[in-house]
Amino acid sequence: MKKILIILLFYPFFGYGQFEIKGIIINNQDQTPLPGANVFLANSTKGTQTNSNGTFSLKNVPPGKFNLVVSYIGFETLVLSIQAEIAKSYRINLVPGNNALDAVTIKAHRKKDLYWQDNVDFFSKNFIGQSENAIQCKLVNPEVLYFENAPEKFTARAQEPVIIENRGLGYKLKFQLDEYSLNKEKHRIFYSGHVVYESLIPNNEKEEKRWVENRHKAYYGSIMHFMRSLYQRQLFEEGFLLKKIVKRYVPRKDTLLVALPGDSTVYITTKFFNKSNLPQQTLTYKEIIDSTLSTRGHPLLKFDDLLEITYVNEAEPYTYFRSRKKANDVYKTAPQVSTIKLLKPNVTVESDGQYFDAEGIHYQGYWSWELVAEDLPIDYTP
Numbered sequence: 001m002k003k004i005l006i007i008l009l010f011y012p013f014f015g016y017g018q019f020e021i022k023g024i025i026i027n028n029q030d031q032t033p034l035p036g037a038n039v040f041l042a043n044s045t046k047g048t049q050t051n052s053n054g055t056f057s058l059k060n061v062p063p064g065k066f067n068l069v070v071s072y073i074g075f076e077t078l079v080l081s082i083q084a085e086i087a088k089s090y091r092i093n094l095v096p097g098n099n100a101l102d103a104v105t106i107k108a109h110r111k112k113d114l115y116w117q118d119n120v121d122f123f124s125k126n127f128i129g130q131s132e133n134a135i136q137c138k139l140v141n142p143e144v145l146y147f148e149n150a151p152e153k154f155t156a157r158a159q160e161p162v163i164i165e166n167r168g169l170g171y172k173l174k175f176q177l178d179e180y181s182l183n184k185e186k187h188r189i190f191y192s193g194h195v196v197y198e199s200l201i202p203n204n205e206k207e208e209k210r211w212v213e214n215r216h217k218a219y220y221g222s223i224m225h226f227m228r229s230l231y232q233r234q235l236f237e238e239g240f241l242l243k244k245i246v247k248r249y250v251p252r253k254d255t256l257l258v259a260l261p262g263d264s265t266v267y268i269t270t271k272f273f274n275k276s277n278l279p280q281q282t283l284t285y286k287e288i289i290d291s292t293l294s295t296r297g298h299p300l301l302k303f304d305d306l307l308e309i310t311y312v313n314e315a316e317p318y319t320y321f322r323s324r325k326k327a328n329d330v331y332k333t334a335p336q337v338s339t340i341k342l343l344k345p346n347v348t349v350e351s352d353g354q355y356f357d358a359e360g361i362h363y364q365g366y367w368s369w370e371l372v373a374e375d376l377p378i379d380y381t382p
Contacts, residue, residue: 019061020058020061021041022089024092027075028094034054034075037049037050037056037071039068040068041068042069042195042196045199045379046196063085066084069176079194119145119149120139120142123145126371127189127191128164129370130319131370131374133169133214134371144158145157146158151184153181153182165200170200171198172200173197177191192359215382221239221311221313222367227350240309242282246304246306289301301342302342305341306341308338309338309339311337315333316334316337324369337366339365340364343359343361344360347360
């Protein structure tokens with residue numbers, strides 16, 4: 001079991017609304033400072049490196065819960081859950097890792113792999129995505145990636161942060177990829193890790209304006225927008241309609257049992273599934289949270305089976321339609337529809353749109369198609 005020593009030094013905080021997170025990073029073996037260690041708040045634009053004395057400071061941090069990530073070459077990465085408004089100074093001891101041999105083995109294996117570039121392309125398509133913004137993304141350092149491409153499963157690993165330049169939204173992403181896998185039979189993608197964003201410098205005013213517009217478009221209807229709307233109890237007002245979908249076994253092969261809000265239960269032929277024929281009802285905020293354990297500042301998600309979420313203010317793009325339809329299908333405008341399923345209990349939603357445990361929700365539909373190219377930092381505001 002890993003042992004990491006963290007000493008918290010409390011100090012008075014003066015100010016309102018924005019906070020400072022500071023501390024020092026120490027080598028656990030000899031208690032010497034670690035200059036050049038990477039320190040950032042996961043999924044945000046707040047990141048820095050320790051100075052020559054091993055100290056760091058992240059300023060202008062909004063209130064809320066964050067994962068503080070600390071990494072240094074040759075050491076175990078530390079992820080620490082923090083509350084920004086609780087003023088502390090951190091003394092963090094990093095433990096040396098034993099992955100040097102692993103890195104050499106991976107590098108040697110990668111050079112021998114004749115299909116490595118094909119794997120890079122496949123990974124990019126199923127990690128960065130296939131959207132309009134994904135087309136404008138560049139995988140800067142593919143050489144850090146190592147792949148295993150089995151008949152049933154595709155996996156990727158990286159010993160260093162994966163760097164992606166997104167010229168569609170105007171960000172550079174440094175993604176510390178802990179795990180990536182794609183189930184080929186079910187086409188289910190799972191990845192975990194921590195990312196920090198850096199704003200790119202636009203070439204001109206036209207590009208800057210385009211980034212503002214693209215970020216705005218990427219935000220509305222996104223998971224972040226949904227979670228923020230849920231936190232504010234403004235789901236319907238923000239354009240989200242919710243339905244509960246319950247799948248049950250029924251004798252006929254081509255049917256699904258779909259339970260709808262209220263007393264409605266209908267059989268629907270899967271070959272001709274038309275959502276426009278369903279009763280136009282929507283669940284409320286109170287029907288998808290735990291009324292017993294939730295508080296005003298910390299709502300906890302609680303629902304069974306699948307929750308279908310329709311964003312009615314924007315149609316699904318043609319690129320999404322084409323990715324899941326046959327070549328001869330005719331494109332028809334339709335709202336963006338996603339489904340989510342709780343994998344873990346007590347998933348807590350924060351005001352900035354984050355939710356914890358981050359691996360507690362499984363996505364299908366439109367949100368599962370919107371991959372890294374459509375992600376925005378959690379400190380983004382439209």
